[in-house]
Amino acid sequence: MDNNSGNPAKLNTVGIRLNACGKTFPDGTRALEPVQLEINPGETVVLLGPSGCGKTTMLRIIAGLEQPDAGGQVFFGEQDVTPLPIEQRHVGMVFQSYALFPNMSVAENIAYGLKVRGMAEVEKKQRVVEMLSMMHLESFAERRIDQLSGGQRQRVALARALAVRPRVLLLDEPLTALDAKLRESLRAEIDRLLRSLKITAVYVTHDQSEAMALGDRIAVMEKGRIAQIGSPREIYYRPATRFVADFIGSMNRVQGMVDGESLQLPSGLLRVGPRVSNEVLFRPEDVRIVSNGEAQLQAKIVSAFFLGDHTRLILDVGNEQTITAETVDRREFKPGDIVPIAVDSEAILFLE
Amino acid sequence: MKRSLRFYLQLAFTVVVCAFLVVPVVLSIMAGVTENFFVGIKSGLTFRWVVEVWTLYNKTIFLSIGIALATLAVTLLIGIPAAYVLARRQNRYTRWIEELIVLPVAVPGLATALALILLYGQFSGFRISWTFILVGHVLFTLPFMVRSVLAVMSAIDLKTLEDAAASLGASFTQRFFHVILPNCRQGILAGALMVVTLSMGEFNITWMLHTPLTMTLPVGLADSYASMRLEIGSAYTIVFFIMIIPLLVAMQWMSEPAKVKPRFLS
Ligand SMILES: Nc1ncnc2c1ncn2[C@@H]1O[C@H](COP(=O)(O)OP(=O)(O)OP(=O)(O)O)[C@@H](O)[C@H]1O
Ligand SMILES: [Mg+2]
Numbered sequence: 001m002d003n004n005s006g007n008p009a010k011l012n013t014v015g016i017r018l019n020a021c022g023k024t025f026p027d028g029t030r031a032l033e034p035v036q037l038e039i040n041p042g043e044t045v046v047l048l049g050p051s052g053c054g055k056t057t058m059l060r061i062i063a064g065l066e067q068p069d070a071g072g073q074v075f076f077g078e079q080d081v082t083p084l085p086i087e088q089r090h091v092g093m094v095f096q097s098y099a100l101f102p103n104m105s106v107a108e109n110i111a112y113g114l115k116v117r118g119m120a121e122v123e124k125k126q127r128v129v130e131m132l133s134m135m136h137l138e139s140f141a142e143r144r145i146d147q148l149s150g151g152q153r154q155r156v157a158l159a160r161a162l163a164v165r166p167r168v169l170l171l172d173e174p175l176t177a178l179d180a181k182l183r184e185s186l187r188a189e190i191d192r193l194l195r196s197l198k199i200t201a202v203y204v205t206h207d208q209s210e211a212m213a214l215g216d217r218i219a220v221m222e223k224g225r226i227a228q229i230g231s232p233r234e235i236y237y238r239p240a241t242r243f244v245a246d247f248i249g250s251m252n253r254v255q256g257m258v259d260g261e262s263l264q265l266p267s268g269l270l271r272v273g274p275r276v277s278n279e280v281l282f283r284p285e286d287v288r289i290v291s292n293g294e295a296q297l298q299a300k301i302v303s304a305f306f307l308g309d310h311t312r313l314i315l316d317v318g319n320e321q322t323i324t325a326e327t328v329d330r331r332e333f334k335p336g337d338i339v340p341i342a343v344d345s346e347a348i349l350f351l352e
Numbered sequence: 353m354k355r356s357l358r359f360y361l362q363l364a365f366t367v368v369v370c371a372f373l374v375v376p377v378v379l380s381i382m383a384g385v386t387e388n389f390f391v392g393i394k395s396g397l398t399f400r401w402v403v404e405v406w407t408l409y410n411k412t413i414f415l416s417i418g419i420a421l422a423t424l425a426v427t428l429l430i431g432i433p434a435a436y437v438l439a440r441r442q443n444r445y446t447r448w449i450e451e452l453i454v455l456p457v458a459v460p461g462l463a464t465a466l467a468l469i470l471l472y473g474q475f476s477g478f479r480i481s482w483t484f485i486l487v488g489h490v491l492f493t494l495p496f497m498v499r500s501v502l503a504v505m506s507a508i509d510l511k512t513l514e515d516a517a518a519s520l521g522a523s524f525t526q527r528f529f530h531v532i533l534p535n536c537r538q539g540i541l542a543g544a545l546m547v548v549t550l551s552m553g554e555f556n557i558t559w560m561l562h563t564p565l566t567m568t569l570p571v572g573l574a575d576s577y578a579s580m581r582l583e584i585g586s587a588y589t590i591v592f593f594i595m596i597i598p599l600l601v602a603m604q605w606m607s608e609p610a611k612v613k614p615r616f617l618s
Contacts, residue, residue, distance in 0.1 A: 065515055086518045093519035099512040103534035112530070113520030164520060 049221030092161030266318025287325035295340030384586035401587035412572035431497030461556025504539030
């Protein structure tokens with residue numbers, strides 16, 4: 001069954017290809033438009049999007065828990081796995097609700113995949129010990145599941161999924177049920193695991209910082225479609241659509257009259273460069289507070305929120321348009337004050 | 353310590369209610385071990401009647417146990433898969449089935465029995481065999497098994513547990529025996545005790561379906577009251593209690609979650 005014993009970190013990992021995989025549920029819900037997706041061996045792709053956009057559906061199609069509509073195909077490497085049920089696809093899966101077996105101890109949970117594969121007792125024991133130590137769970141081996149914290153449960157779930165040395169690892173919002181602190185530390189642990197194992201992974205989340213931190217590439221999904229796929233930098237700095245721009249981070253949108261290479265606003269002239277449009281977008285952190293000489297706009301502070309590491313300003317730039325600015329400036333900003341601001345033209349985006 | 357009048361009134365009321373419930377039982381048991389009930393205790397205590405019941409009616413006891421176990425086997429075989437299907441496929445039809453399955457509990461046992469006789473009465477071999485009673489008991493007890501198992505299945509996230517097991521390579525059979533059954537153990541046990549207790553005590557349906565050769569414990573009891581000395585009928589009650597009380601206690605014990613789920617600390 002398992003032909004890659006020896007180095008525990010060595011996995012028989014493969015790429016994933018989805019070919020026109022759509023999904024219409026029996027009740028008529030169109031959860032996924034036919035999508036095309038190619039995931040390279042060893043790569044981590046994060047499916048990111050708002051609730052109900054079809055992330056889980058896509059993951060379940062990859063896993064084999066859901067069949068794509070007629071014409072859809074799923075490939076693992078060169079193998080067409082579309083007709084295979086999940087138990088024959090050799091995947092590892094981690095669920096938001098952990099889905100650990102309450103009738104088994106931690107060690108038995110981890111060993112379960114090996115047990116159904118009929119692995120010899122000695123080898124199985126050794127593998128379980130290996131997984132326990134990889135996930136820092138040695139002292140919990142004999143515990144029952146209801147004696148574990150949420151973070152420990154999810155580490156057991158990871159160990160269980162990885163124990164069988166799956167070809168791909170599929171994670172559906174594994175951290176959503178945990179509190180913020182724990183989420184951060186487990187995220188680091190998952191990151192370390194994915195890098196060291198070099199396993200092909202598909203990670204579903206609706207948390208953009210999680211997506212940024214873990215993804216080699218992020219597929220931003222909207223209403224059953226992939227709106228954009230690319231590296232975190234590409235997604236953040238060059239969003240392809242308004243939806244992506246708004247979903248990842250926050251984005252200011254300003255309209256004005258085109259005046260040469262600038263946009264004319266009641267508060268001044270915003271330089272946008274040779275390519276102009278009457279609407280431009282830029283991120284809050286690209287708004288710089290400058291000296292009066294450098295100022296492009298004289299904006300009026302509507303409100304100011306001191307957040308410790310930075311201050312968030314809501315600024316009025318005229319024509320009833322407000323923008324958000326984020327600054328590390330230690331000044332105390334007061335509503336009603338006028339601040340001179342500028343935006344570098346490289347930071348400006350145009351989207352239809 | 354001074355107590356209020358209210359306390360004494362409440363105490364008196366409780367005692368009266370208890371006496372109302374307990375005295376007939378005690379009386380019946382006493383009657384079963386008294387030499388001559390009409391003369392009273394002074395006629396002496398004896399186990400004679402109990403022994404007589406045993407010699408006259410031991411067949412009914414074994415038949416009752418046999419039918420109860422057979423009923424249990426059938427309700428397990430039908431009830432668990434049925435509950436599984438109902439739990440996994442939540443739609444309009446399964447909800448109807450869920451309601452429909454309770455019907456034999458709501459309908460008077462006599463009516464159920466009559467329907468069975470009308471339907472199968474002409475198959476005389478079947479009509480006179482104990483399996484005819486078995487059918488009645490299964491109809492009556494199946495809903496309790498299904499409900500009990502279904503309650504546990506609905507409380508745990510069965511679908512995700514199954515998905516997880518499947519992702520680890522488990523076939524349907526493996527999932528069923530490794531994950532589904534063990535995690536529904538409590539519901540199955542509770543349902544099983546319920547089924548056995550109900551089957552042992554069932555009278556309405558059984559009385560209609562029985563023949564002189566297929567008399568169960570409660571039917572035998574009725575028979576002995578009708579045709580024997582009062583002491584024998586009473587002694588029979590004792591036998592009945594001895595059989596049924598352990599089951600009731602076990603059921604009570606099962607329903608206390610703290611005892612069923614001990615927490616071991618490692
Ligand atoms: N079994 C099903 N039957 C019918 N519709 C379904 C089914 N499963 C999902 N859907 C629908 O398909 C759409 C996509 O669901 P999906 O679970 O993939 O969303 P998601 O992106 O994972 O959302 P979330 O972030 O809330 O988990 C939703 O509109 C959902 O209601
Ligand atoms: Mg989801």
